[in-house]
Amino acid sequence: MTLSAPIFVTQSFSPPAEEFQRYVQQILKSHQFTNNGPLLRELEEKLRNFFGTEYLQFVTNGTLALQLALHGLGITEGEVITTPFTYVATTSAILWERCTPVYADIDPRSFCIDPERVESAITPKTRAIMAVHVFGIPCDTEALEDIGKRHGIPVIYDAAHAVGSEYLGRSLCAWGDISTCSFHATKLFHTIEGGCVICRDPEIHRKIDLAKRFGHHGDTHYTLGTNAKGSEFQAAMGLCNLPWLPRIIEDRRRVSNYYTAAFGDRIERPQFPKGTNYNYAYYPAVFRDEDDLLNVMSALKEENIHLRRYFYPSLNTLPYLPAYQKCPISENVASRIACFPLYYGIETEVLDKIIEIVKGVL
Numbered sequence: 464m465t466l467s468a469p470i471f472v473t474q475s476f477s478p479p480a481e482e483f484q485r486y487v488q489q490i491l492k493s494h495q496f497t498n499n500g501p502l503l504r505e506l507e508e509k510l511r512n513f514f515g516t517e518y519l520q521f522v523t524n525g526t527l528a529l530q531l532a533l534h535g536l537g538i539t540e541g542e543v544i545t546t547p548f549t550y551v552a553t554t555s556a557i558l559w560e561r562c563t564p565v566y567a568d569i570d571p572r573s574f575c576i577d578p579e580r581v582e583s584a585i586t587p588k589t590r591a592i593m594a595v596h597v598f599g600i601p602c603d604t605e606a607l608e609d610i611g612k613r614h615g616i617p618v619i620y621d622a623a624h625a626v627g628s629e630y631l632g633r634s635l636c637a638w639g640d641i642s643t644c645s646f647h648a649t650k651l652f653h654t655i656e657g658g659c660v661i662c663r664d665p666e667i668h669r670k671i672d673l674a675k676r677f678g679h680h681g682d683t684h685y686t687l688g689t690n691a692k693g694s695e696f697q698a699a700m701g702l703c704n705l706p707w708l709p710r711i712i713e714d715r716r717r718v719s720n721y722y723t724a725a726f727g728d729r730i731e732r733p734q735f736p737k738g739t740n741y742n743y744a745y746y747p748a749v750f751r752d753e754d755d756l757l758n759v760m761s762a763l764k765e766e767n768i769h770l771r772r773y774f775y776p777s778l779n780t781l782p783y784l785p786a787y788q789k790c791p792i793s794e795n796v797a798s799r800i801a802c803f804p805l806y807y808g809i810e811t812e813v814l815d816k817i818i819e820i821v822k823g824v825l
């Protein structure tokens with residue numbers, strides 16, 4: 464089979480055009496394009512029900528969601544213990560809020576932050592723990608939240624990958640003091656750009672709500688704010704996509720199982736804690752070493768198929784950090800991991816082609 468178009472690691476889900484068009488016509492007619500419009504409020508309500516949470520607010524993207532989480536907790540300086548194995552936005556949000564990321568290495572099985580290392584990294588300057596349910600795999604939430612409680616430190620989860628994953632019967636996006644999501648177009652549920660902040664505390668929720676709309680109500684200015692509001696067009700995309708989520712996850716399960724059955728023990732896979740109902744957000748595969756990974760990537764590239772080195776490099780090696788902090792497990796995993804193409808509707812013929820090439824190299 465010769466591919467007619469390049470295959471990337473992901474492809475944005477497009478809802479049926481007429482469903483989106485109906486919303487667009489409604490928006491154009493209303494002349495309200497943004498500023499907490501009716502579609503945005505409708506989407507927020509549906510997301511509250513979906514995540515089983517009371518205090519959820521939509522924001523422009525998952526990066527601002529993380530920044531607003533720190534802001535809502537009143538964290539403006541000090542150390543935030545975080546994972547080196549994630550997308551750069553987790554670290555960027557910490558740095559942007561003028562805090563210092565302190566990296567705790569990962570668990571080699573789940574690729575999530577290791578709670579024991581988190582506890583050893585606590586100092587009098589620690590202000591928060593910012594963990595990531597990487598690839599939608601649950602962190603050790605019990606251990607992290609126990610550490611948070613014992614030391615009086617809030618736990619923030621970057622749940623950018625976790626929409627649709629459940630842990631112990633609860634949405635994975637509703638744990639900790641605050642959880643944040645990304646609804647970027649590459650995510651399995653998307654609003655083109657977008658995200659949300661989910662809080663437990665109504666006061667923190669209100670503080671974030673004020674900050675995300677410039678810090679004022681009418682002519683009364685309460686606090687420094689920013690602009691993280693969502694538009695009606697983003698909400699419309701979300702309203703179209705949300706009912707599709709079970710089908711999207713089911714199809715991704717099909718693809719993931721297909722890869723797993725074909726690859727067998729040629730590649731290593733992350734381990735999921737017991738009690739996980741996974742969303743199949745990614746298909747990460749760990750190769751024996753970086754050479755194997757690069758050889759597979761280049762053989763696939765010749766056929767116009769593009770794996771993504773998620774997540775690479777390990778963030779503790781970023782050149783603009785104040786100092787290098789050693790995280791050997793994350794650095795090792797990051798050097799030999801990549802995600803395979805995984806999206807709604809990817810054809811079995813494409814999967815067969817990928818599998819044939821990978822088997823040929825390994």
Ligand SMILES: Cc1ncc(COP(=O)(O)O)c(C=O)c1O
Nearest residue numbers: 524525526550552553623645647
């Ligand atoms: C783990 C993680 N955190 C945060 C973000 C940032 O989300 P956004 O792109 O919506 O700003 C991403 C983006 O992909 C991510 O993967």
